[in-house]
Amino acid sequence: MRRAATSMIEGDGLLRRLRGDGAPRPVVDPGLAGGLRDWLEDGLVEAVGGLPGDSETVRVNKESLSQVLLCEAHLVARRGAPRVMTVELARGSLVDALFRQWVTTGAVEDPWNDALEALAVEGDRDGVGSFVTGLPPTRRHQMMAEVAEHAAEIVARWPVLSPAWLPRTQERLEVPLCGGRVVLAGVVDLVLGRPAQDRASVCLVELKSGTRRVEHRGDLHFYALLEALRSGAPPFRIATYYSATGELDAEPVEEEMLVRTLARVLDGALRLCRLAAGAEPERTPNPLCAWCAGLRECVPGQRRAGTDVPRPVDSLAELHPETA
Numbered sequence: 551m552r553r554a555a556t557s558m559i560e561g562d563g564l565l566r567r568l569r570g571d572g573a574p575r576p577v578v579d580p581g582l583a584g585g586l587r588d589w590l591e592d593g594l595v596e597a598v599g600g601l602p603g604d605s606e607t608v609r610v611n612k613e614s615l616s617q618v619l620l621c622e623a624h625l626v627a628r629r630g631a632p633r634v635m636t637v638e639l640a641r642g643s644l645v646d647a648l649f650r651q652w653v654t655t656g657a658v659e660d661p662w663n664d665a666l667e668a669l670a671v672e673g674d675r676d677g678v679g680s681f682v683t684g685l686p687p688t689r690r691h692q693m694m695a696e697v698a699e700h701a702a703e704i705v706a707r708w709p710v711l712s713p714a715w716l717p718r719t720q721e722r723l724e725v726p727l728c729g730g731r732v733v734l735a736g737v738v739d740l741v742l743g744r745p746a747q748d749r750a751s752v753c754l755v756e757l758k759s760g761t762r763r764v765e766h767r768g769d770l771h772f773y774a775l776l777e778a779l780r781s782g783a784p785p786f787r788i789a790t791y792y793s794a795t796g797e798l799d800a801e802p803v804e805e806e807m808l809v810r811t812l813a814r815v816l817d818g819a820l821r822l823c824r825l826a827a828g829a830e831p832e833r834t835p836n837p838l839c840a841w842c843a844g845l846r847e848c849v850p851g852q853r854r855a856g857t858d859v860p861r862p863v864d865s866l867a868e869l870h871p872e873t874a
């Protein structure tokens with residue numbers, strides 16, 4: 551397994567890392583995507599057969615996958631709990647909006663207001679606007695300064711992308727399996743390149759405004775699998791860009807990585823099907839029990855956490871936003 555190469559780069563250097571530096575792109579194996587799909591569908595067919603006829607589609611996305619693999623009971627508890635907005639999540643949404651604006655228009659005039667307006671236009675489903683309006687003035691001003699710093703990093707390091715690279719922001723990837731009873735789904739921050747028949751040509755980029763974490767690789771590997779299943783050709787490169795520091799983790803997409811990811815996705819999808827069929831969720835105590843929404847009702851988790859009172863989610867969200 552190759553490790554992602556990390557560096558702080560900008561301008562043409564950043565684009566070379568994302569688009570390749572002239573080396574020939576990998577030849578697409580025409581049977582690979584079909585083989586991966588068959589593997590998934592064969593592995594799911596029995597579990598899907600156990601779903602009630604009127605059950606909802608089982609959706610497998612990066613959050614449900616990481617939560618159900620962490621602890622099934624944690625996933626169930628999270629589903630029943632209200633979504634908690636935090637400073638870190640709000641900042642991430644604002645910086646994401648600015649990145650989209652920069653990539654599509656090449657201009658950021660007023661980072662704070664531009665970001666809030668962009669979210670409002672998109673519907674602001676998570677209520678970021680009202681959350682930041684309700685912050686104490688000192689915290690809000692601190693956040694405005696942070697968002698401006700992230701915007702300055704993006705503008706300084708990202709050149710305006712050529713339309714020839716077909717940059718797409720918030721690209722939706724959806725792969726229905728088993729007649730649509732299970733759907734693998736994701737939204738990628740930035741996709742470059744046209745899906746190809748003969749040589750891999752797509753690069754997937756995720757923007758992170760928080761701390762660099764190894765789990766981010768798993769999210770990108772999931773998206774690489776989705777792109778391979780959707781288009782029939784895997785991406786040739788995947789990358790995470792950290793807007794706080796300018797670091798870029800980039801790695802090639804190899805068959806071994808797709809197969810490893812498929813095993814993880816199949817494990818998670820089977821668990822999600824089992825829960826959708828009404829099975830009792832398994833409890834798997836883990837280091838995040840202390841922040842779990844289900845801690846009060848979970849004896850094994852209380853033993854692990856040493857308490858029955860969950861810690862505030864915003865003390866965890868910076869580290870583990872998908873599982874919080």
Ligand code: SF4
Nearest residue numbers: 621623839842848851
């Ligand atoms: S407290 Fe721990 S073991 Fe219990 S449901 Fe939450 S994550 Fe699972």
